[in-house]
Structures are given as C-alpha cells and as structure tokens.
Amino acid sequence: MTETGGVIAKEWQDSFEELFDGAIDESNPPVKLFEHAYEGAVIATSYAEILLNQAIRRYGAEQEVKYPDTGYYLPVIRALSGEAVTKLGDLPPILNRMRSQVREELNFYNARLCGEATAYAAEIIEAINYLDPEKEHVPPWTGFLGDPVVRRYGILLVDWTIPGQAVITGKAKSTEALAKIIQDLQAKGFMIFMAYEVVDQAIDAGLKLGIDFIAFPLGNFTQVIHAVNYALRAGIAFGGIPPGERENTRDYQRRRVRAFVLHFGERDEVQIAAHFAAIFLGFPVITDQELPEDEQIPNWYVSNPNYDDIVQVAMEIRGIKLKIVDIPIPITVGPAFEGEVIRKGDMHVEFGGPKNIGFELVEMVDENEVEDGRIDVIGPEIDEMEEGSSMPIGLVVKIFGRKMQEDFEAVLERRIHYFVNYGEGLFHMAQRDTVWMRVSKDAVAKGFKARDFGELMIAKFKDDFPSIVDRVQVTVITDKDKVEEEKARAQQFYESRDERLRGLTDESVEEFYSCILCQSFAPNHCCVVTPERLGLCGAVSWLDGKASYEIDPNGPCRPIKKEGLIDEEKGIWEAVNEYVYTNTNRSIEECSLYSFMDRPMTSCGCFECIMAIVPEANGVMITTREYGGDTPCGMSFSTLAGSVGGGVQTPGFMGHGRGYVLSRKFIKADGGLARLIWIPTELKESIKDELIERAKEDGLGEDFIDKVADETVGVTAEEILPFLEEKGHPALGMDPLV
Ligand code: SF4
Ligand code: NI
Ligand code: CU1
Numbered sequence: 001m002t003e004t005g006g007v008i009a010k011e012w013q014d015s016f017e018e019l020f021d022g023a024i025d026e027s028n029p030p031v032k033l034f035e036h037a038y039e040g041a042v043i044a045t046s047y048a049e050i051l052l053n054q055a056i057r058r059y060g061a062e063q064e065v066k067y068p069d070t071g072y073y074l075p076v077i078r079a080l081s082g083e084a085v086t087k088l089g090d091l092p093p094i095l096n097r098m099r100s101q102v103r104e105e106l107n108f109y110n111a112r113l114c115g116e117a118t119a120y121a122a123e124i125i126e127a128i129n130y131l132d133p134e135k136e137h138v139p140p141w142t143g144f145l146g147d148p149v150v151r152r153y154g155i156l157l158v159d160w161t162i163p164g165q166a167v168i169t170g171k172a173k174s175t176e177a178l179a180k181i182i183q184d185l186q187a188k189g190f191m192i193f194m195a196y197e198v199v200d201q202a203i204d205a206g207l208k209l210g211i212d213f214i215a216f217p218l219g220n221f222t223q224v225i226h227a228v229n230y231a232l233r234a235g236i237a238f239g240g241i242p243p244g245e246r247e248n249t250r251d252y253q254r255r256r257v258r259a260f261v262l263h264f265g266e267r268d269e270v271q272i273a274a275h276f277a278a279i280f281l282g283f284p285v286i287t288d289q290e291l292p293e294d295e296q297i298p299n300w301y302v303s304n305p306n307y308d309d310i311v312q313v314a315m316e317i318r319g320i321k322l323k324i325v326d327i328p329i330p331i332t333v334g335p336a337f338e339g340e341v342i343r344k345g346d347m348h349v350e351f352g353g354p355k356n357i358g359f360e361l362v363e364m365v366d367e368n369e370v371e372d373g374r375i376d377v378i379g380p381e382i383d384e385m386e387e388g389s390s391m392p393i394g395l396v397v398k399i400f401g402r403k404m405q406e407d408f409e410a411v412l413e414r415r416i417h418y419f420v421n422y423g424e425g426l427f428h429m430a431q432r433d434t435v436w437m438r439v440s441k442d443a444v445a446k447g448f449k450a451r452d453f454g455e456l457m458i459a460k461f462k463d464d465f466p467s468i469v470d471r472v473q474v475t476v477i478t479d480k481d482k483v484e485e486e487k488a489r490a491q492q493f494y495e496s497r498d499e500r501l502r503g504l505t506d507e508s509v510e511e512f513y514s515c516i517l518c519q520s521f522a523p524n525h526c527c528v529v530t531p532e533r534l535g536l537c538g539a540v541s542w543l544d545g546k547a548s549y550e551i552d553p554n555g556p557c558r559p560i561k562k563e564g565l566i567d568e569e570k571g572i573w574e575a576v577n578e579y580v581y582t583n584t585n586r587s588i589e590e591c592s593l594y595s596f597m598d599r600p601m602t603s604c605g606c607f608e609c610i611m612a613i614v615p616e617a618n619g620v621m622i623t624t625r626e627y628g629g630d631t632p633c634g635m636s637f638s639t640l641a642g643s644v645g646g647g648v649q650t651p652g653f654m655g656h657g658r659g660y661v662l663s664r665k666f667i668k669a670d671g672g673l674a675r676l677i678w679i680p681t682e683l684k685e686s687i688k689d690e691l692i693e694r695a696k697e698d699g700l701g702e703d704f705i706d707k708v709a710d711e712t713v714g715v716t717a718e719e720i721l722p723f724l725e726e727k728g729h730p731a732l733g734m735d736p737l738v
Helices: 004-009 015-020 031-059 073-081 088-100 110-130 148-154 154-158 177-185 198-204 220-236 246-256 268-278 309-319 408-423 441-443 449-466 480-502 540-552 574-583 637-644 660-661 683-695 716-726
Strands: 167-171 192-194 215-219 257-266 285-287 301-303 347-352 359-364 373-378 390-393 393-400 426-431 436-440 471-477 513-515 527-529 559-561 565-567 608-616 619-624 653-658 675-680
Touching: 004 574, 015 110, 015 246, 031 088, 031 110, 031 268, 031 480, 073 088, 073 110, 073 246, 088 110, 088 309, 110 148, 110 220, 110 268, 110 471, 154 215, 167 198, 167 268, 177 192, 177 198, 177 309, 192 198, 198 215, 215 220, 220 246, 220 637, 257 268, 257 393, 257 660, 268 285, 285 309, 301 480, 309 359, 347 441, 347 449, 390 559, 393 408, 393 449, 393 480, 408 426, 408 449, 408 480, 408 540, 436 441, 441 653, 449 471, 471 480, 513 540, 513 574, 527 540, 527 574, 559 574, 565 574, 608 660, 619 637, 619 683, 637 653, 660 683, 675 716
Parallel strands: 167 192, 167 257, 192 215, 257 285, 285 301, 347 390, 359 393, 373 471, 619 675
Antiparallel strands: 347 436, 393 471, 426 436, 513 527, 513 559, 608 619, 608 653
16 A cells, blocks of 8 residues: 555644644533544444445455545545555555544544544445445435536635535424525535435425535435545645645645534534544534533534524634625525526526527726616516516626726626526526526516616626726616617627637737636646636636736736747747746746646646547547546546646646637647547537637648547547548657657
8 A cells, every 4th residue: 555654643743733722621621522522433433344344255355445436536545644545455454543543531632533533434434335236325315426526616616606615414403494504505605515314304495405506415424424525635636735645634624625514403422523523624513502611612613502693603613704795686696506407397487598589798888878776677577578488688788997998898798697697596508699598486486577687787797896897787678679789789799809809819919817716725726828728727718817917916817928938839938937936836847838748737626628648649638527438548537637636737638628629729839739639529519610610720621520539439549549540630640749
C-alpha cells in the first residue's frame, strides 16, 4: 500500500489542532459526551470489523471494492491517509490502525480521534454494502454521489452562490417543522445532505429533493458518510491537496467547505461518535435536544431546541453570512431552483420556445432614456392566459450606468437565464431570439405575474452588478405584434454584436484577463482568458473577464498586458508567465496558451471538457462532463478529472471549455483541429455545424467531422484505429506528438 499510512499513524499535532484550543471548560468538561463518542466509536469499528471479516470470507480478499463514478477510491480513506483501496484485503490494516486510535481516556482530543475512526468505519461498511446488490442504493436514496455531481457545483461553491452545506440527520419533531427548515435553507441556496428519518419526513412533506435541487437524501445509518465523501473530494479535486495529507485536508475543509450538522431528535452513541467526525473536520454540530452545559462544547457541539432560529444559529457558528436580496415577488429565488424542470402538466403557460416567438435584450441607454425601476407590461398578464397555453414573449431591459459599456450588454443579457431559472416555478432555456420559458401552476397560484419578471431583473441586475448598473427599466411584452416588432430591433443588436465578436481575436486585443475565482477552492489555479480561449468552466469569456474587472477591480479578473512575446506558436508571453507565477503561490512558472503538450494551463475542477493524448493514434481525444462513459485514453471523465484537477500542469492532459474546441487557437502549437481523433457524440452533435465550418477553414475538408471517431465507433485505441485508418484521418500522417 502507500507509504503514508505509517507516517500518519504517528501522533500529530500542529496548527490545525490549535483551532480547538480553549474550546473546553476544563473545570467542567463534557465527559458524558466524550464517553458516548468513545462507546460509539467502539461499536462502529467493531461492527465494521465483523462485516469486513464476513465479506472477506464470502468474497475473498481479492474482491474489488469501489464506489460508482469516482476516481478517488474510497474518498474518506484516500483523502485522510492516502491509501488507494481497491480490494477487500486492503482494508483490515487500515481498520486496525483506526481501532487502535480509539482510546478510553476521555478528552476532546481523543473524542476527535474517535470521530475519525468512526468515519473510517462508516466508509468501510458502506464500501462493503456496495458489494451486495440487495443493498443496492435505491431511489429515493442517492447513496454515494459520484464525481460528476461534485464537479457540477464547482463554480457555485467557489463563488459562494452556494453559501454552505447543511448536513441534516435524525428525526425532526414534525414533518412540518422540518419542511420549514429545509425550505429556509433552500431559499438561502444551501446544499443539503440528509440521512436517517429526516429523509422520509422530507419526502412526506413533498419537498423538492435530488441533484437538481442540490438536496441529497443520502440514506440511512452509515450512508451519512457520503456527505463527508462529497466534501473531501473537493479538497483533492479543486484544492490540489495531495491524497493523505490529513492536516492540510482538514484545514481545507475548515476554510473552504462551509458545512455544519443539524441533528434532530434522540442521539445514539454511534451518531454522537459520527458528530465528532464532523468536528474532527472542522464542522460544528447543532442539535435540537435539550442538553445541559456540560454536555455541550461552545462553538462545536451546541444545543438549540428552538426550531425558529436553529438555521440562524448554525450559520453564525460556522461564520456564514448571506448577501440578502429582497425581491418583491411572490416566489422564492435561489440557486437551489436552477435545475428545476417544469413539465407540461405542471405548467400554467409557456413563452417562446419551439412553438412561439420570443426574445430577450439588454440594451445600454443614455441617462435620460430610462426611468429607474419602471416596469411596463404590453399585452395580456399571466392570469389572463389560459392554462397550458403558449404565448409570445419579449423582455427588454434598458440599463444606464456611468461605467456601463456596450460590450457588457451581452454579458448582462446572459445573466437573465440564471435570474429567471433561480425563481421557484420558473424555467428558462436558450437565449436571444430562441428563449423558452415556462411558469408553473404553483407559481401562478402564488400570484406570479409577467410584471414580476421585471421586478426580478431590476433587483438582480442592481444587486449583482452594482458598479456598472445604475438605472434599470424593463418592458415585458406578451402582445404578438409588439413582440414581432421589437424582436426585429433586437436582431440588429445581435448581429452587430456577432460582427464585433468575429473581429475579436487574441491578436486584436492589448490584454488578456486572468480569472482566479476558483482559488477559493483551488489555491494554485489561475485561468488566462483570451478572446479565443474562454475559461475552462465555460462561464467566463474574455468579455466576461473585462466586465468583471470593470465591475470590481479587486475581483477575480485582472487585465494582463500582452507583453514580452516568447513563443508565438505556443502562446507564451513573459507578462502572462509572471502573472501566473505570482498568482499561483509561485507554483506555475510558465504557461502556454496554445499547447496541451508543453506547459499547458492548469485545471481547477470545473472544466466542461478534458482533452487527453492518444499516442497510438498520434492525436487528441476530448471527453465531456455530460458523457460519463469510457474513452480511448483508457479513462472516463471522472478518472481523468482526478488526475488533471487541483491546479497542476499535466502535459498531455488538460481541462477546457466546450467553446475552445471551435477556437482557431485550439491546441495550435500541437497541430490544431487536425489532431482531433475522438469526441463523444453528445459533443459532436452540439457543435456539428460550427465544427464543419472550422474544419473547412483549416483545409481539413467538409467531411473531417466524419473522420473523427466517437463512442459508436469504439472506446479504446484498438477499436478506433482501424476506423481512423480507413477514413484517412490526418492525425495519422502528422509529426509524432511525443
Ligand atoms: Fe474558475 Fe477559470 Fe472559470 Fe474563473 S474562468 S471561474 S478560474 S474555471
Ligand atoms: Ni426555476
Ligand atoms: Cu474552477
């Protein structure tokens, strides 16, 4: 196994542990709490041992153990002590080490060690459960959450759109009381993990649960460990913390993962031991149980029987402050509702989309062309629309701002998608003159009106862009003729923007923009965003970077002057190198913008795509977050992500945005588009027309796209090679990549 195991087993004591100094009133220590934690850890580790022995007898020590969709083995063990567990036989020495750190002497330090041992025990029990199809994790329980789920929320975690994680366990005093708490957390945008009876209560209450609502009903008993499994992967994936660095891992969790535990109802010993696992990682526990002073630990183990302020108290203890935006509309607005899908049967009305016309436009105007806060509705209101009907829509947002620029119109316009989607009971898709929106029956029953789109825009634009947005006026149009008329006007805007974008090349600008937003999660990662290479998350274009800098010069994006050209082909500039070096904690000395083979850009964890070299085919393949399957480089997206993430340079592998595939600067130094030998059909379909155009432009011919293999051709190098040869793929005749 790994060498780290022995090192870690030694007594450790360093700066992270200082966090707990002085937490205990030594004249009256919470001995009973420690005792429960000790007993709980003994029960948990003994139970794990019994199950492990049974499993080894039944399946053999060579039996493979793993969770689905992860490149991090058993993440608790991987993150904390570094072992890459792959088979049952790897587990006994690990479990024994944990058992030996469960000590009878009752103090806070030992209680935390009991917590850690309990986390390992739960991890082992869960891993064994995954061997048994009978215990297969069945809906509504999610069980283990795969890496795609961890990464899906990368950006939202990073920019604190998701303000924290609430782990809710036990059984609340009533379904209604729990519903109130969960709805409160959802409205605040929290990520929620649930285990034990609260899951059933939440389902009974008809709450919106699941991946799209970032509320995960994990399951029962040891399944609560999957919340920890989620959090710990963030440290490796985004933080670049090497597996096994226990103190750095805990430090990262404490600083970056703003989690807390809410425990409702009776607690048994094992649960209390598990609470100490949370504390071990730096997360406080708040329970609704009435506890005497000497069964609590200030700031760490707190009794708060009052349901009305328990969320508030938890947030205060964990140091979470919210940006409060009060929007005067009758529905809740928050990121928890972003992924909400409104089915036909649940919708009151739909706007635009495939069946009707629609458009949205943000337009910069002069001071005297806007009346701040004014909302006009031209055409019928929602309550005059027939249930299930399809209507035209036009949203015109006029913005005046002293620092507003025409270039920002498109940046702000794209925000409309998020603003609308954050509304509970609202759905928004696409953009410009292809928009498609739905409003649910529930939202209409609560009194949602077309006019409220205006309220939403005004509040959000002012709140999110205070320094460039001074005045906002919105016109919501539902009258068909007026929509037609204004849409024609909007199309002129779109056309001139596209014209401008076409002229926007890396050569035509004076500066690039950095983005270090992800450093709150990945401290050594820095994106360099150019007109022809967007951020790897796909969410930050050069214009976005520019707007972001204008909005907040101290924010994540800064201009980097394009000075000191070192290598034009590879895209290396002295100024870029310097910037990257000083902004990656001096870990990345040089970085080339147009090569993935030589000093490529680093990857944090929220990449939309990953490219990887396929030496056999002398080319490069790309896989996407959407496509979970195997690929010709021998690794799935999840596994690849495990090795390229965390802010390191990995020649031959690189995370990038979907848009980069169509860029003229696409791995230019390595041969460009001609190297592309495999992409999943999902990506192929979504960029088909543009890809054909780009290939033609590079002289690769109209049928280049047909020479690029996909999963229908094969998912190994051997499978696709005959295809590439038969089609005469250009990569096969190019200079060797390695
Ligand atoms: Fe993170 Fe890069 Fe996207 Fe910025 S551009 S948010 S650093 S991935
Ligand atoms: Ni929504
Ligand atoms: Cu990122």
